Amino acid sequence: MEAHQALLVGELFAGRFRIEALLGEGGMGLVYLARHQVLGRKVALKVLGEQADDPNAEARFRREAQAASQIQHPSVVSIFDFGMDESGRLYLAMEYLHGPTLADAIAQEGPFAVPRALAVLEQIADALAAAHAAGVVHRDLKPRNVVLLAGALEAPGGELVKVLDFGLAKFLDSNRTALTAQGMVFGTAEYIAPERCLDQPGDARSDLYSLGIIAFELLVGRAPFSGRLVETLRAHLASPVPAPSEAAGREEIPAELDALVLRCLAKRPEERPESAGALAEELRELRSSLAEAASESTIVERKARFSRPSAELEADPVTVSSLPPPAPDTDRLRGQAAQELAAPLALLELAWCLGRLGLAQGLAHEALSLASALYGVLEAETARERGEEDSVDALAALAGHEAALRERLLPLREHALGAGLATIVERARL
Numbered sequence: 001m002e003a004h005q006a007l008l009v010g011e012l013f014a015g016r017f018r019i020e021a022l023l024g025e026g027g028m029g030l031v032y033l034a035r036h037q038v039l040g041r042k043v044a045l046k047v048l049g050e051q052a053d054d055p056n057a058e059a060r061f062r063r064e065a066q067a068a069s070q071i072q073h074p075s076v077v078s079i080f081d082f083g084m085d086e087s088g089r090l091y092l093a094m095e096y097l098h099g100p101t102l103a104d105a106i107a108q109e110g111p112f113a114v115p116r117a118l119a120v121l122e123q124i125a126d127a128l129a130a131a132h133a134a135g136v137v138h139r140d141l142k143p144r145n146v147v148l149l150a151g152a153l154e155a156p157g158g159e160l161v162k163v164l165d166f167g168l169a170k171f172l173d174s175n176r177t178a179l180t181a182q183g184m185v186f187g188t189a190e191y192i193a194p195e196r197c198l199d200q201p202g203d204a205r206s207d208l209y210s211l212g213i214i215a216f217e218l219l220v221g222r223a224p225f226s227g228r229l230v231e232t233l234r235a236h237l238a239s240p241v242p243a244p245s246e247a248a249g250r251e252e253i254p255a256e257l258d259a260l261v262l263r264c265l266a267k268r269p270e271e272r273p274e275s276a277g278a279l280a281e282e283l284r285e286l287r288s289s290l291a292e293a294a295s296e297s298t299i300v301e302r303k304a305r306f307s308r309p310s311a312e313l314e315a316d317p318v319t320v321s322s323l324p325p326p327a328p329d330t331d332r333l334r335g336q337a338a339q340e341l342a343a344p345l346a347l348l349e350l351a352w353c354l355g356r357l358g359l360a361q362g363l364a365h366e367a368l369s370l371a372s373a374l375y376g377v378l379e380a381e382t383a384r385e386r387g388e389e390d391s392v393d394a395l396a397a398l399a400g401h402e403a404a405l406r407e408r409l410l411p412l413r414e415h416a417l418g419a420g421l422a423t424i425v426e427r428a429r430l
């Protein structure tokens with residue numbers, strides 16, 4: 001497939017998409033940021049390369065679009081439109097995702113902490129379960145086809161995972177067509193299941209194998225098999241995979257997670273987890289049991305903790321000092337909410353630090369009720385995003401609360417500085 005001439009910024013495509021930027025290039029063509037002229041919404045527009053000499057490409061593309069647009073799930077990218085423009089270029093308009101791919105995140109940040117890895121894997125498994133229920137197998141699951149969106153409070157771990165490019169998906173119940181019978185191996189060698197190395201069509205459990213490779217890579221920082229194509233394929237077929245905890249030298253990876261990853265990576269499909277849904281359930285259980293064990297604080301758990309009656313906190317200063325620092329993790333909050341909440345969150349952290357040092361127990365638990373209010377606002381913000389307009393009052397009330405707390409904390413900042421706590425204050429960014 002030859003690359004088509006890139007569209008120009010400002011150009012109108014298919015009579016309704018105004019091109020705003022080039023986002024990237026993949027095996028099937030170029031992807032642009034565009035704005036739908038009528039709806040005014042941003043879309044990611046995937047435009048297929050020149051395929052005049054390949055009549056099958058059109059069939060593949062239409063199949064991708066049709067299959068993918070049937071899956072409705074928060075972790076599956078939404079397809080808005082697809083078709084052919086007046087000059088014969090096929091296109092697919094999908095939800096524009098402003099976030100790094102999982103491949104970018106691993107490259108930049110290295111292996112993920114266990115809870116984060118579990119939250120990501122669980123969402124991919126959920127996306128696959130939805131796809132499989134719609135009769136669609138992904139067939140090209142890899143970190144480049146997974147995008148992370150920070151600041152999604154409704155998602156496990158506050159990070160919404162989107163799986164895209166059900167590009168090589170095909171209906172589970174359709175027979176193999178001439179397209180695949182040609183012996184072409186679709187997908188990327190590092191993530192491909194053993195049975196598909198043998199040119200078998202693969203089924204839902206082939207996706208679970210790919211998910212197993214992603215899990216390994218998330219925990220270890222690299223895929224188990226890579227290098228030359230033939231060797232990679234052979235390794236999928238015959239080489240054993242070490243447990244992630246061993247491969248990475250990470251003792252904190254629980255044995256259950258090691259076992260789960262290795263089950264996904266079973267050479268024989270029937271030895272893998274029964275379904276994506278069952279796998280998602282196991283990941284969920286593992287994540288919550290770990291969170292419990294480590295008193296890991298998801299937003300919900302934090303809220304419950306912060307909402308404890310203040311009398312109890314007064315009576316038990318140790319409770320204050322054993323609380324986790326309320327992380328001013330504003331990156332994870334959305335747009336306007338992030339800006340509005342940055343200051344109170346910073347205050348909160350300072351109050352907690354002071355409280356922990358025994359400098360201001362009273363203020364520390366006051367900060368805890370502010371935290372409770374904050375999380376209320378976060379929920380209201382989320383509601384507002386869903387179209388409910390009732391969070392304005394909550395934000396206004398919070399602003400008042402914040403001003404009062406700030407006034408009382410400022411003198412303590414001096415105190416803290418005097419006590420040589422500059423680093424803490426710096427961290428709290430007051």
Ligand SMILES: Nc1ncnc2c1ncn2[C@@H]1O[C@H](COP(=O)(O)OP(=O)(O)OP(=O)(O)O)[C@@H](O)[C@H]1O
Nearest residue numbers: 023024025026027028031044094095096097144165
């Ligand atoms: N929905 C989207 N929102 C934002 N950016 C996107 C979207 N879809 C794709 N992109 C960007 O366009 C690039 C090319 O995507 P494409 O799916 O064509 O290739 P790929 O997934 O990187 O590789 P492959 O062709 O092997 O699937 C991606 O790397 C990503 O940066």
Ligand SMILES: [Mg+2]
Nearest residue numbers: 026144145165
């Ligand atoms: Mg892609």
